Amino acid sequence: MTTAPRRVAVLGLGLIGGSLARRLLETGTAVVGWDPDPSTREAARALGVDVLAAPADLAGADADLVVVAVPLRAVDQTAQLLASVLGPDTVVTDVGSVKTPVRAAMDRAGLSDRYVGAHPMAGTEHSGFGASHADLLVGARWALTLDRTTSERAFLMVAAMITATFDGVLYPLTDDVHDEAAALISHLPHVMATELLNLVAHAAIRPVAVGLSAGSFRDGTRVARTTPRRTQAMVTDNAAWVAPVLRRAIAELEQLAGALESNGPTEEFFDRADVLRDAGDGTVDDAAGTPEAEDVQSLVLADLPGWQEHLSELGASGGQVLAADPAHGSVVVVAPR
């Protein structure tokens, strides 16, 4: 019989790991944690986190679930450590913005079946435990990634935590679909914002361009204003998906440039996204509308061969997991309208 996690270990207590730990503590779940920074460990201990002396002490920490919240460059080493210290029943998840390389690291460490990738679409321009807070992830949209080897127990435990403790909207996806979506809605917007800022930064008329800048420039460059190192890491970690999406953007922008230079037709370029404008779903609020009752159904995973594929296809078409019940092995899903 599977259960929701009673005791969660969080490795890496930065903005996301710290916010996760705070919310878990606030809602009565025991939290074990570790961070490479001594002052972060001290602050976490003061908050009620059972801070480990070293990551290897996870061996005796009795956690049901380990959340890997370290930078991607540290994931391989972390996965190897987890494989060497965790008992066979401990579930593993992570919170990174790219999923394919994390699963590859879990595969190499032999942790595939107990691993579920998670990516909360939330953040701030700040970073570190000091910027974390218990509400940051509450109500966020999350991607949850799985493949055909994902165990029912692992999926249900992570999904239960996200839907119950974090009140999250949860899209079950393959790693590829997640990483393509992240390139489209997060990484490419960061690249374009950076380029808009770059052009102004090196224009001869920079002073007056900055002086005159108003709403469209401010919004279009907001995410590029701070933390270029973090933006670079995010984009290069997902280079396999960002590069082809960027090439497509370049090709379409070249067509527009040609039309502008030759006084050619440009209407199609500006109307191309009308399907989003007409549907009214270009905005986040519209997309997260309350599901109609008839779209909602409960699925017992054990009764559904290939449930992993079923769920990831549902998610790719916009379907969501609304709740997970580890005790009964079931999920409540809503089909896209």
Next chain:
Amino acid sequence: MTTAPRRVAVLGLGLIGGSLARRLLETGTAVVGWDPDPSTREAARALGVDVLAAPADLAGADADLVVVAVPLRAVDQTAQLLASVLGPDTVVTDVGSVKTPVRAAMDRAGLSDRYVGAHPMAGTEHSGFGASHADLLVGARWALTLDRTTSERAFLMVAAMITATFDGVLYPLTDDVHDEAAALISHLPHVMATELLNLVAHAAIRPVAVGLSAGSFRDGTRVARTTPRRTQAMVTDNAAWVAPVLRRAIAELEQLAGALESNGPTEEFFDRADVLRDAGDGTVDDAAGTPEAEDVQSLVLADLPGWQEHLSELGASGGQVLAADPAHGSVVVVAPR
């Protein structure tokens, strides 16, 4: 002796023209107006605008200043009309987002010396008189364009209205510098926002991409969500400046794509705008800091041969006109720090 305008005519009572008229009325300036839409004329009349039966009636309207607030495609015809009906002392300005073609139309109509271009950096996603309000332009950043033929009287009258009645921050510029700045800070951001929306609109995984979209996508596409016709008009009206800026962006994005594909260095791309990040002037609020007293000086234009060039160079380097005094022929300027 020149004076501030007692009576202003506004041709075109849309979002900008309507907001201008409302503020002028509110601050005690008489407003004459016309709009092609009968219901707009009716609403303007109800507000206290002295509505003309036809634009040609400007001949007897006794306006000191005419504000052309019509779409660019109607500017040529409007300029010809003004040339045929205005007395020699009436000053002409406009509020369009591109300045070079407006000056060309004024040149063709023989109105060059009495014309001053104006562009308030303000707006909303809405349009029309119904969306206009008296506060929309108050405190905005304005570009004011001039060339060596601009008369002192015209410049001082328009500058006095913007600084006194609209509490505006005013950058005096050549048309070229304005149009390049507008391409960088307004038109290209609109193009990029449109392209980001286009990519998602035609992705196979559109439903989940829309579903997961959060802050960076919402901000990066906000200006593309509505009024694609207006965006298209803005961009194509300034094609001469948007095209080369877009080509530069494409070349820089291609370098990045190449680096992502070959695992090459990308740090320089993400750091290139550090000059804005370090200066803290990537944000509008910082850029509009209160001038230090020692940067401020008063200039009597008649004492300054080539004052037009002097002011437009000041503006291009980030200097502002803080106040204009038509009665004494002087302006107060602040040099960039």
